[in-house]
Structures are given as C-alpha cells and as structure tokens.
Amino acid sequence: xxxxxxxxxxxxxxxxxxxxxxxxxxxxxxxxxxxxxxxxxxxxxxxxxxxxxxxxxxxxxxxxxxxxxxxxxxxxxxxxxxxxxxxxxxxxxxxxxxxxxxxxxxxxxxxxxxxxxxxxxxxxxxxxxxxxxxxxxxxxxxxxxxxxxxxxxxxxxxxxxxxxxxxxxxxxxxxxxxxxxxxxxxxxxxxxxxxxxxxxxxxxxxxxxxxxxxxxxxxxxxxxxxxxxxxxxxxxxxxxxxxxxxxxxxxxxxxxxxxxxxxxxxxxxxxxxxxxxxxxxxxxxxxxxxxxxxxxxxxxxxxxxxxxxxxxxxxxxxxxxxxxxxxxxxxx
Numbered sequence: 405x406x407x408x409x410x411x412x413x414x415x416x417x418x419x420x421x422x423x424x425x426x427x428x429x430x431x432x433x434x435x436x437x438x439x440x441x442x443x444x445x446x447x448x449x450x451x452x453x454x455x456x457x458x459x460x461x462x463x464x465x466x467x468x469x470x471x472x473x474x475x476x477x478x479x480x481x482x483x484x485x486x487x488x489x490x491x492x493x494x495x496x497x498x499x500x501x502x503x504x505x506x507x508x509x510x511x512x513x514x515x516x517x518x519x520x521x522x523x524x525x526x527x528x529x530x531x532x533x534x535x536x537x538x539x540x541x542x543x544x545x546x547x548x549x550x551x552x553x554x555x556x557x558x559x560x561x562x563x564x565x566x567x568x569x570x571x572x573x574x575x576x577x578x579x580x581x582x583x584x585x586x587x588x589x590x591x592x593x594x595x596x597x598x599x600x601x602x603x604x605x606x607x608x609x610x611x612x613x614x615x616x617x618x619x620x621x622x623x624x625x626x627x628x629x630x631x632x633x634x635x636x637x638x639x640x641x642x643x644x645x646x647x648x649x650x651x652x653x654x655x656x657x658x659x660x661x662x663x664x665x666x667x668x669x670x671x672x673x674x675x676x677x678x679x680x681x682x683x684x685x686x687x688x689x690x691x692x693x694x695x696x697x698x699x700x701x702x703x704x705x706x707x708x709x710x711x712x713x714x715x716x717x718x719x720x721x722x723x724x725x726x727x728x729x730x731x732x733x734x735x736x
Contacts, residue, residue, distance in 0.1 A: 405424065405425055405426075405427050405428075405505055405506040405507045406422070406423070406424060406505070406506050406706070407422070407423070407424075407425045407465055407504060407505030407506065408420050408421065408422050408465060408466065408504040408505065408709050409421055409425070409463040409464060409465050409466075409504075410452055410455075410463060410464055410466065411458065411462045411463040411464070412455060412458070413452070413453060413454055413455025413456075413458065414452075414453065414455075415453070415714075416449070416452065416709075416710040416711075416713035416714050416717070417710045417714070419452065420452070420466075420709060420710045420713065421463075422707075422709070425465075425505070427507055428501065428507055428508070428509040429476070429478075429509065430476055430477055430478035430481070430509045431478045431479070431509070432478050432479040432480050433478060433479075433480050433481060433511055433512055434477075434478040434481070434509050434510060434511055434512060435474045435476070435477050435478065435481055435485060435490075435509070435510065435511075435512045435515050436474065436475055436476040436477070436507055436508070436509045437470075437472040437473065437474055437475070437490060437492060437507065437508050437509075437510070437515055438472050438473050438474075438475045438506065438507055438730060438733070439470055439471075439472040439503050439505060439506060439507065439508060439729040439730060440470075440471050440472045440473065440524040440525075440528070440728075440729060440730050440733035440734065440736065441470055441471050441472070441524055441525055441527075441528035441726045441727065441728060441729060442467045442469075442470040442502075442503040442504050442505075442528070442709075442726070442727040442729055443467065443469035443470050443471075443503070443528045443529065443531060443724050443725065443726050443727075444466075444467055444469075444712050444713060444716045444725045444726075444727065445468065445469060445531070445532045445533070445560065445716070446560075446716060446717075447468065447532065448466050448467050448468060448496070448502070448713070448716070449713050449716050449717045451464075451466065451496070452464075452466050452713065453717070461499070461500040462500070463500065464496065464500050464502070465496065465500060465501050465502045465503075465504050465505050465508075466496060466502045466504050466713075467495070467496060467502040467503040467504045467727075468492075468493075468494050468495050468496045468497060468502060468503070468531060468532060469491075469492060469493070469495070469503065469528060469530070469531030469532055470491075470492045470495065470503030470508075470528050470531070470729075471489070471490065471491045471492060471518070471524040471525070471527040471528040472489075472490065472492070472503075472508075472524065472729075472730070472733065473487060473488065473489055473490070473524075473733060473736070474486055474487065474488045474490060474515060475487075475507075477512070478509075478512075481512045485512070488517055489517070489518040489522075489524060489527070489736060490515040490516055490517055490518060490527070491515075491516050491518055491522075491527035491528065491530045491531065491688075491691070492508070492510070492514060492515055492516075492528075492531060493514045493516060493530075493531050493532075493535060493684060494514055494531070494532075494672075494673055495508055495510050495514065497673045498673070503729075504709055504727070505729075506729060506730065513681060513684070514684075516684050516685075516687075516688050517688065518688070518691070519688070519689065519691065519692060521692050521693065521694070522691045522692060522693065523693075523735075523736065524733055524734075524736050525698075525700060525703075525726065525734070526691065526693060526698040527691065528724070528726055529698040529699065529700065529723075529724045529726075530687065530691055530698075532560075532561075532672065533560040533561045533563075533564050533724070534564050534687050534691070534696075535672045535680075535683055535684065535687060536561045536564075536645050536672050537561050537562075537564035537565040537568055537621070538564075538568060538683055538686065538687050539643075539670065539672060539675065539679075539683055540561070540565060540621040540643040540644075540645060540668075540670075541565060541568055541569055541572065541574075541619070541621060541643070542572070542686075543643060543668060543670070544619075544641055544643075544666070544668070546572075547569065547572050547573070547574040547618070547619060548572055548573035548574065549573060549574070550574050550575070550618035550619060551574065551575045551577065551613045551614075551615075551616075551617045551618050551619075552565075552569045552574045552575070552576050552577070552617065552618065552619045552620075552621065553576075553577045553578075553579070553609060553613075553617040553619070553620045553621070553635065554566050554569065554576060554577070554578045554579070554589075554594070554621045555578075555579045555600070555620070555621065555622050555623050555624055555628060556579070556580070556623035556624065557578025557579060557580050557585070557586075557589035557592075557594055557597060558578075558580050558585040558588050558589050558592075558722070559623055560723070560724065561621075561623060561645065562578065562589075562621070562623060563588075563589075563592055563697075563699060563723075564696065565621045566578050566589055566592045566593050566594050567592050567593050567695075567696050567697065568690075568696075569593070569621075570592075570593030570594070570595075571593070571690070571695060571696075574619075575595050575613075576593060576594045576595055576596075577594065577595065577596045577597075577598065577609060577612050577613060577617065578590075578594040578596070578597045578598070579597070579598050579599070579600040579605070579609075580597055580598070580599060580600065581599070581600060581601070582599065583599060585597075586598065586599060592697060595612075596612040598612065605631065606631050606634045606635055609631075609635045610634070610635055613635070615637070616635055616636055616637040616640070617635055617636060617637065617640065618637055618640050618641070619640060619641050619642075619643065620632065620635075620636060620640070620641070620642045620643065620644075621643055621644075622642050622643065622644035622645075622646075623644075623645065623646045624646065624647065624648070624649055624650075625642070625644040625646065625647035625650075625653060625669070626647040626649060626650025626651065626652070626653030627647075627649045627650050627653075629642075629653055629654075629655055629656065630656060632656075632660060632665065633656055633659035633660055633662075633663060633665070636660075636663055636665055637663070638663045638664050639663075639664045639665075639666070640663070640665060640666070641665070641666040641667075641668055642665065642666070642667050642668065643668045643670070644667070644668070644669050644670075645669075645670060645671065645672075698724070699722070699723030699724060700723055700724055700726055701721035701722045701723025701724055701725055702715060702720075702721045702723070702725055702726070703726045703727075703728055704725065704726070704727045704728070705727070705728060706727055706728060706729050708727070709727055712725050712726075712727050
C-alpha cells in the first residue's frame with residue numbers, strides 16, 4: 405500500500421516520507437479499512453512536530469481521523485461488516501498506524517458505522533472534533549434549558565459544540581474572533597455570538613445569558629480562566645480540552661471555590677473505554693447532514709499530505725483539512 409510515515413520529529417516537508425509498505429492484515433477483534441479520506445487535526449501535527457511517541461514505536465503513519473470502507477475483518481468480527489462505510493476514531497493514538505495510508509487496521513470499535521445519508525467526506529469530519537464537543541457538552545448530564553458558552557465557536561470543536569448544544573435544547577452563546585465568524589456561529593445555532601476582543605466581554609456574556617452561564621466549553625482555558633468567576637453560575641462547569649496559548653495558567657482558586665465551580669479537564673483519548681464507547685455510539689446517529697453541518701475547510705490530493713499538515717499548522721484551514729486517498733470512494 406502507499407503510505408506516509410515519519411521516524412523523526414520535525415517539519416512536515418522534512419520528515420514525512422512517502423512510499424510503499426506491506427498491506428496490513430487484521431488480527432483478532434480488528435478490521436481493515438480502505439481509506440477514502442484522511443483528516444488532519446492540530447493534535448496530528450503536534451505529534452509529528454514533537455515526535456512525542458517515537459520512543460514507543462517507529463516509524464509512525466500519522467493522522468487519527470478519517471473514513472473509508474471495511475474490506476477485511478479479523479477473527480471474532482462479524483463478516484457482515486465487510487463493505488460497511490465507517491468513520492474512524494483515534495486510529496494513531498497509542499499505535500503506529502494512522503489514516504495517512506491506503507489501508508489501516510484498527511480495533512473494530514474504532515471503525516464506527518456511518519448512516520446511509522452520511523457521506524464518507526462528512527464522516528471524515530467527525531472523529532476528534534465531534535467526540536470532543538459531545539463529551540464537553542454532555543459529560544455531566546442533560547443540558548436542555550441550560551445556558552452554554554462555547555469559546556472559539558467556529559473552531560473545529562467549537563462549531564460542533566454550538567450545533568450540538570442547540571440540538572440538545574440549550575441556549576448557546578459563542579465567542580469568536582471576528583464579526584464574520586460571529587455570523588457563522590449564529591448560522592450554526594448560537595443564540596448570541598460575541599467578539600471575544602470586546603473590552604467588556606464578561607458583561608456582554610452575563611447580559612446575553614440573562615444572568616450567568618451553566619456550562620463553558622473552553623478551548624483556551626489559560627487565556628480565559630480569569631473571566632470564569634464572573635460569568636459562571638454557582639455549581640457550574642468548565643469543560644476544557646485545550647490551553648495552548650497559556651499551558652500553565654494561574655487559576656483564581658478562591659473566586660472559583662466560592663461559586664463551587666467544577667473544572668473538567670479532559671482528552672478524549674484517555675476517557676474510560678466504556679465512556680468512549682458510549683460517546684461513539686451516541687454521536688454516530690446524529691452525524692446526519694440534516695442535523696449537523698460538516699465543514700470541509702480544504703481538500704488536498706494524497707500527494708499533498710505535507711501541504712495539508714502545513715496548512716493545519718499555520719491555521720489557514722477554516723474547518724476540517726481532508727486528504728483524498730481513494731478517488732473511487734470520493735462520492736460515497
């Protein structure tokens with residue numbers, strides 16, 4: 405099979421290698437997926453740039469997300485799964501085999517069936533962004549009738565959090581970095597969208613919430629934690645999955661303590677397996693384009709994998725960066 409791999413850390417153009425590798429064979433409990441689309445997330449470019457897993461296994465085929473068609477199953481997996489369209493979750497986490505290849509073998513539970521009205525391109529948008537958004541919103545129960553603040557409301561995760569929050573009956577307030585993005589967040593279901601550059605942002609959020617918010621889905625924990633004590637209801641929750649700009653933030657402990665704030669920091673890869681499976685099964689039925697807008701920011705040819713990595717790294721893709729691996733599967 406044709407595949408990309410790296411065996412040292414560094415820039416995509418310097419370390420990504422392309423060539424032929426043996427076709428993988430599924431073992432017990434595994435399936436082999438013929439990849440249609442490989443999707444690239446910020447976590448994928450960080451793994452490659454830092455080489456943080458090379459001490460565990462090398463070489464590494466990158467990219468966690470994608471979609472395709474199961475063409476072979478291992479022992480213990482129902483043969484009826486052959487020919488099934490699937491979206492892929494966490495392919496490369498804890499393993500050397502990601503989706504930047506014509507085939508990938510992975511545990512059957514991580515190749516999740518796609519409903520008939522969901523295309524392979526749409527399914528490849530799911531993975532990390534949808535699972536993160538879903539867990540951030542629902543990890544502490546029903547949000548119907550509650551007020552949810554989604555920071556970065558048009559980001560990869562944020563756009564899904566806005567849509568899923570509105571779908572679940574919450575009043576969603578989004579913060580975005582431009583008026584154009586605010587308009588997009590409103591089109592995705594946000595009741596209110598605010599430019600986070602506003603000098604009186606906290607007051608604007610409280611006014612929009614008609615009080616304070618019940619839950620914050622937070623992409624920039626360190627940068628925004630100072631706002632939390634003034635915008636979060638007592639016993640409210642901050643569910644955060646990222647703090648890139650301020651990785652070691654100072655937390656206003658006393659102020660948060662006196663509102664009984666709950667801080668849920670998480671990475672979806674380390675969720676308990678039962679929880680992870682529950683999220684995967686809950687998400688799959690709502691991937692329908694009648695329910696969610698799947699934003700393909702840019703599509704790259706298979707030969708342009710390094711360019712796709714660079715685009716994600718530079719932040720120039722608004723939506724999901726996809727690489728078309730199998731042209732004959734592009735329209736399924």
